[in-house]
Amino acid sequence: MLFRSVPDQTRKMPQVAKVKIASYSVFGGFSLTINQAYRFALIGLILLYLAIGAFSWFDQERRRKFKRRVPFRLAIGLVLALWDVLGTKLLVLPQPFFPGPSRIIEAFLMESDYIWQNTLYSLRLFSVGFLLGVAFGVGTGILIGWFPRVYYWVYPVLKITGVIPAVAWMPFALTLLPTPFSAATFLIVICAWFPVASLTAAGIASTPRVHFEVARTLGAKTRYLVFHVAIPHALPNIFTGISTANAFAFTTLVMAEMMGQPGGLGYYINASKVWSAYYKVFAAIIVMAVLFSLIMHVMGLIQSRILRWQKGLVKS
Amino acid sequence: MSEQPLSVLSKVILQIDSVNRTYIDDEDNTVEALQNVSLSVNRREFLSIIGSSGCGKTTLLRLIAGLDTPQSGQLILNGEAITQPAPQRGYVFQQGSLFPWLTVEQNIAAGLKARGVHRQNKDEVADYVTLIGLNGFEKSYPHQISGGMAQRVAIARALINNPNVLLLDEPMGALDSFTRADIQDKLLELWKKNSTTMILVTHDVDEAIYLSDRIVVMTPRPGKIKEIIEVGLPHPRHRGGSEFLSLRRDILETLHMASANPQPEYMI
Numbered sequence: 001m002l003f004r005s006v007p008d009q010t011r012k013m014p015q016v017a018k019v020k021i022a023s024y025s026v027f028g029g030f031s032l033t034i035n036q037a038y039r040f041a042l043i044g045l046i047l048l049y050l051a052i053g054a055f056s057w058f059d060q061e062r063r064r065k066f067k068r069r070v071p072f073r074l075a076i077g078l079v080l081a082l083w084d085v086l087g088t089k090l091l092v093l094p095q096p097f098f099p100g101p102s103r104i105i106e107a108f109l110m111e112s113d114y115i116w117q118n119t120l121y122s123l124r125l126f127s128v129g130f131l132l133g134v135a136f137g138v139g140t141g142i143l144i145g146w147f148p149r150v151y152y153w154v155y156p157v158l159k160i161t162g163v164i165p166a167v168a169w170m171p172f173a174l175t176l177l178p179t180p181f182s183a184a185t186f187l188i189v190i191c192a193w194f195p196v197a198s199l200t201a202a203g204i205a206s207t208p209r210v211h212f213e214v215a216r217t218l219g220a221k222t223r224y225l226v227f228h229v230a231i232p233h234a235l236p237n238i239f240t241g242i243s244t245a246n247a248f249a250f251t252t253l254v255m256a257e258m259m260g261q262p263g264g265l266g267y268y269i270n271a272s273k274v275w276s277a278y279y280k281v282f283a284a285i286i287v288m289a290v291l292f293s294l295i296m297h298v299m300g301l302i303q304s305r306i307l308r309w310q311k312g313l314v315k316s
Numbered sequence: 317m318s319e320q321p322l323s324v325l326s327k328v329i330l331q332i333d334s335v336n337r338t339y340i341d342d343e344d345n346t347v348e349a350l351q352n353v354s355l356s357v358n359r360r361e362f363l364s365i366i367g368s369s370g371c372g373k374t375t376l377l378r379l380i381a382g383l384d385t386p387q388s389g390q391l392i393l394n395g396e397a398i399t400q401p402a403p404q405r406g407y408v409f410q411q412g413s414l415f416p417w418l419t420v421e422q423n424i425a426a427g428l429k430a431r432g433v434h435r436q437n438k439d440e441v442a443d444y445v446t447l448i449g450l451n452g453f454e455k456s457y458p459h460q461i462s463g464g465m466a467q468r469v470a471i472a473r474a475l476i477n478n479p480n481v482l483l484l485d486e487p488m489g490a491l492d493s494f495t496r497a498d499i500q501d502k503l504l505e506l507w508k509k510n511s512t513t514m515i516l517v518t519h520d521v522d523e524a525i526y527l528s529d530r531i532v533v534m535t536p537r538p539g540k541i542k543e544i545i546e547v548g549l550p551h552p553r554h555r556g557g558s559e560f561l562s563l564r565r566d567i568l569e570t571l572h573m574a575s576a577n578p579q580p581e582y583m584i
């Protein structure tokens with residue numbers, strides 16, 4: 001990494017192609033080349049780790065945690081350096097499929113607005129589809145778990161349609177629903193619906209009888225039995241369903257976007273691939289990794305907040 | 317019987333008239349859980365039902381609670397037939413009956429909320445927390461407290477509705493003997509304070525003698541009442557006292573379990 005800091009003009013290295021290193025103007029009137037940008041990114045990363053190290057140094061617990069992560073962070077640096085050497089310097093990796101890290105940063109320098117727009121599109125599609133799917137799943141799950149009649153009629157339908165990957169409905173969704181957005185929403189709804197509904201139903205149905213009997217001897221009516229006994233008991237199950245649905249929904253989201261959406265990260269990948277702009281594909285993948293991790297993290301926070309009564313009761 | 321004066325009639329809070337209850341078990345056999353059981357329970361009485369497992373004592377308690385219905389016969393509480401569970405018949409289950417997703421104070425308050433009482437109940441709940449000696453554990457979840465504490469919470473949850481009758485289904489069955497003795501004293505204290513009628517199902521003879529005014533001895537297959545024994549000892553009772561031990565021998569003999577020289581299971 002460090003030898004790249006020497007200005008290109010002064011080093012006499014065999015040039016593979018005549019490439020003009022473009023500079024992009026960023027906020028505040030600065031202009032950056034991709035090499036400078038990558039340098040800043042690396043310096044930023046190193047400073048971040050140094051800051052964490054300094055912060056952790058004075059606390060016994062944090063220091064141990066920091067030390068435990070040292071080998072992994074060192075490996076990150078080594079891998080980045082190796083990638084840079086193979087992908088940018090020596091061009092050993094097949095181009096343009098595996099660009100170096102600085103090239104990927106170029107995608108962000110070039111069209112960060114466009115990437116941001118597509119990210120927002122994905123986020124909007126995911127939120128609408130996933131929230132509707134979870135709401136719908138919890139609703140039907142409660143009905144299936146509570147009423148034997150609903151179980152009899154709806155559960156087999158759920159079992160058969162649930163195993164079909166949601167994207168298989170794509171042709172129908174695109175034809176029958178008015179807009180591409182509503183079509184993709186529909187696909188995410190049904191892919192989230194299945195795991196949430198079946199696990200909610202299982203959670204409701206497995207409520208110990210003694211809990212219902214306790215509530216009834218205290219004078220509880222059906223409303224209390226459903227909302228204050230069965231549903232709280234089913235909550236751990238519901239959250240298992242939601243995290244499964246989460247993973248399904250990411251897959252469905254990206255596939256739906258790749259197959260017929262006017263925007264979104266999946267669309268961006270597809271559009272970039274057509275121009276062989278694989279560095280943009282990687283940029284979109286990185287955005288997805290960050291976005292989806294953030295979503296998972298928020299879901300985890302919500303879950304541990306709602307299920308805090310389980311703390312110490314279950315392993316992990 | 318029909319000649320009884322009115323004052324004696326009103327003394328009876330619960331009347332059980334020739335109740336029958338049969339079950340079909342897993343192997344399609346008909347099990348007579350209760351055969352022609354009749355019993356009257358007096359107001360403010362501490363009554364224990366004792367017997368070996370399968371004698372129908374829990375079935376009888378569940379019938380009184382309204383969690384189960386008899387095939388014939390009837391149960392009358394304060395002049396009304398029992399058809400379904402109601403908060404005036406509090407029920408304390410054997411163990412693990414607290415809602416694991418509610419804290420100690422929320423579990424106690426659930427007694428009020430379950431029957432649709434949503435008024436401010438903080439003071440009331442706090443009183444019961446103090447009464448069962450769980451101050452400092454209000455915000456604990458059931459898995460964070462001991463089995464004995466959990467049973468005290470279950471008792472408080474049933475008592476917060478001010479029941480006429482508190483039904484106790486071996487509430488101390490799963491506890492160690494020290495915790496058990498502790499809760500027995502707590503129960504006596506609550507009984508004297510709240511003037512509740514207590515009906516306790518147990519398989520522990522000492523527990524029955526220590527707590528009860530009368531002991532109903534039941535025998536299995538078919539489940540029926542063998543004998544009703546008046547205890548008639550003043551409180552506090554001494555578990556090693558001669559009257560206590562002779563009562564113990566009588567009951568064990570009735571249960572066909574008495575040995576020549578019965579040894580107390582524990583002495584405190």
